[in-house]
Amino acid sequence: MKCQSSLMKNSIKQILEDRFNREIVLERPRSKEFGHFATPVAFSMAKELRKSPMVIAEDLAKELDGVPQFAKVEPVKGYINLHLSEEFLNSHADEALLSEDNFGRGDKNERVLLEFVSANPTGPLHIGHARGAIYGDTLLRLGRHLGYKIDAEYYINDAGRQIDLLGLSLYYAGSVHIVGRYMAEPEEYYRGDYIIDLAKEAHSELSDDIFSEKDREDNISKLSSWGKEMMMEEIKSNLFKVGIEFDLFVSEKSLYTKWNDSLKELKKLGGIFEQDDKLWLKSTEHGDEKDRVVVRENGVPTYLAGDIIYHHNKFERDYDKYINIWGADHHGYIKRVESAIEFLGYSSQRLEVLLTQMVSLLKNGQPYKMSKRAGNFILMRDVVEEVGSDAIRFTFASKRPDISLEFDLSDLTKEDSSNPIYYINYAHARIHSLLSKSSFSQSEIMQSRIADIDLEQKELLFNALRLPEVIEEAFNHRETQKLTEYLHSLASSYHSFYNNTPVVGVENEKSLLKLSLVVANSIKTALKIMGIEAKNRM
RNA sequence: GCGUCUGUAGUUCAACUGGAUAGAACGACGGACUUCGGAUCCGUAGGUUAGGGGUUCGAUUCCUCUCAGGCGUGCCA
Missing domain, CATH: 1.10.730.10 (Isoleucyl-tRNA Synthetase; Domain 1)
Structure with a gap:
């Protein structure tokens, strides 16, 4: 028997549609006595034929007599239950064994850009990042297996306040813990052991007087860019330990030179207006609740501007489809980014934003609060070391991304x-x-x-x-x-x-x-x- | 308030995107080879699918209202 497709369901559906000349819904019955596949088609035909589903199912079943794919065709209470023949199953079995781990390999040829993780390089990945990372990587592998040409991309937020804050945090930690000089506590900064470790490293790697008060601003800025590089290496290695590798890294900072181009394009389709000395994106035109500032009165572009340039850049690269995996706390950004894409002259339909809901952790039954600023968060690296890549991958892949997840750390460390x-x-x-x-x-x-x-x-x-x-x-x-x-x-x-x-x-x-x-x-x-x-x- | 995601067994989650008697795991209880790996298997108990209304042959799934929770609602990133 020739088998046209590795998808049994499709070939069976095709047979039925050819025979009955209509759209067929094929389902997998709950109970195995009902066969391998079943169709409720008789129910939908009942009205137009003005006969009972039972009678129709019996007639249709008779028409399938002698079809070699079926061992048995059974009408039951209006359903038509299909039992596959050994011959049919054997032909698929042979195909499976010949294809080895290419079984189910598809030939979709769409080019897809999949962006995920994209965590700020201001700290190592924590357990929350792990969810998006593993979800994204699993989708990537699924898609590639089906033949999609997918590039995995990481967007590096290496511009702006977060990075400045990283430099300041290192400077502060170094001043206090390494050179032992008093320094007023900054209003806002990153805490955590990794900052202190990193400050130590800076001291030996960069220069002895990197924490000195002389050239303070210069030192902070050096620490910023050095720290960012170090954190990116750390993040890459965290990901690598669970088998995740990216094809492309795109730097926000390097894209900023293109802001004027993006702005010009936006203006062309009327996406920008000026008010109170600021530039606004007219995002309400595409369903957003309110218009959004893209350039402040001091001339500094907002975070949204970065996203606009980035998506402009993405669409210029001309993929068939774009998939972003974002944390659910970013859902408010979907509308404005989509709106910008439309104003840039592209169809936002080609962008699909998938949200992963929060991961909240318990530790011995008690809520465990994570905050990067306070420095108490559970590192992805530590969990991976403790339970292994396989277990963490399986755990996250087995949950739908749109439910907020709560689990106890002690459960994850069980090895039974x-x-x-x-x-x-x-x-x-x-x-x-x-x-x-x-x-x-x-x-x-x-x-x-x-x-x-x-x-x-x-x-x-x-x-x-x-x-x-x-x-x-x-x-x-x-x-x-x-x-x-x-x-x-x-x-x-x-x-x-x-x-x-x-x-x-x-x-x-x-x-x-x-x-x-x-x-x-x-x-x-x-x-x-x-x-x-x-x-x-x- | 508005936007958004969610609500299913004691707990953590499924349910082929509208199909038949809502399924697994963990936990609990009771069993199974002198034989291919007992890290396994078999069985029992556990449900008003948050609640009301609607759509239809048929709803956990779609619409609507109510209730409860998470997240968002910076010109932070």
Whole structure:
């Protein structure tokens, strides 16, 4: 049998649509007795045909007699339940095993610019940043698997007050803690151990008198730019430890030279007006609550100006689609950025802003407040060191981004069976161990045909083969938890199978091993997309 | 107040974006191979899907109102 697509669902849908000549809704039934797929199409036809759904379903089912993809077609209470044939499943199994970890690889060719993390280089990443980072990276991997040409970009906020504040904080910490000179406490500055550590480093790396009062402003500015570089290195290394790498880094500071160009473009379409000696973006024209200042009366552009230049720059690079992952506290910016994009002459439809909600932490059941200014925050680096990249990746990927997350640190540091990553790896390791016990070679197994399997085993096979659909669904809906849910349920089905079915030495050994191989391949592939390597042994 | 996200089992979360009897994990309780890895499996208990109204063959999902919570509501970044 020729199989046109690795998506079983699509090929089945196509068959039905060709037969019935209408749009078909295909769903996965809740219970496995209802088959692998089902369609409620008879319900929607009931009105126009003025017959009961039951009768219609029976008629339609008869029309599907003899279609080789189906082992059984059953009308039940108006639904048409479809049971796939072994032949159909075998052809997909072969494809899966031949593609290895390219199973479900797509050929979408859209160019996408995915911007995420973009944390200010004024401190190391904390646990809150980790969520956006892991969510973004998982989407990136999903999209790339489907063939999208995606560039991962980090926007560096290396201009403005935050950076000045970093320099001042280092200067203050150095003055007080290193040279031991009194200095009035600044009104606002970054605290935390990392500032003191960094100040020490500055003292030895830059110069001995970097904290001296002579040339104070000059010293602070040196500390700013040096500190920023150091923090960017720190951030990159934090990310690298969980397998995240960016293709592009764009500096806000370097873009500022383009402000006049952007301003000119905005004016061209009437996006700018002057009032009270300030320049305003007429963002209300595109649905914002109020117009926004882009240049203050002292001539200094606002933060929004930076975002405008940046998005201007993005759109000049001409991707098909732009995805931004922002913390939910920035949601107010969506309208104004979209508005600027429209005034620049582009369609804001090409921009999609995804928000990740806050992560709030408990420590032994008590709320744990994080504040970068106060310096009490939980570093991503520390958590990764404690629980490992795999666990933190799985945890964040398994939650929808739009719920605000609350978890206890002590839960995350647990390393017991409640950790799904163990559960899933264990299934994979078991399969690997079965293969080494068997006297059949891998190629013998792959050349065999899966046959004489019972309903439960068929369901397991079907689940393993669903991976391409899951990947597409997860990416299309930007919901990474689909993948983790899938992995868990696949591992669970396999453990169940393993516990009640001997494999090595039974008559149907090759068949069952091939089934296991398909499962292992899907687990391995899905984990790889999550930035996790499947274990053969634990 | 306005904008926005959320509200599902004791807890943390799912539910194929409108489909059949709302599912997992943790926790609790009770069980299972002298045999391929017991980090596993099987079972039990636990629900007015925050609440009311609406749309339709059908609603956790869509609309609307109410209630509760997070975030935002700088010419900070």
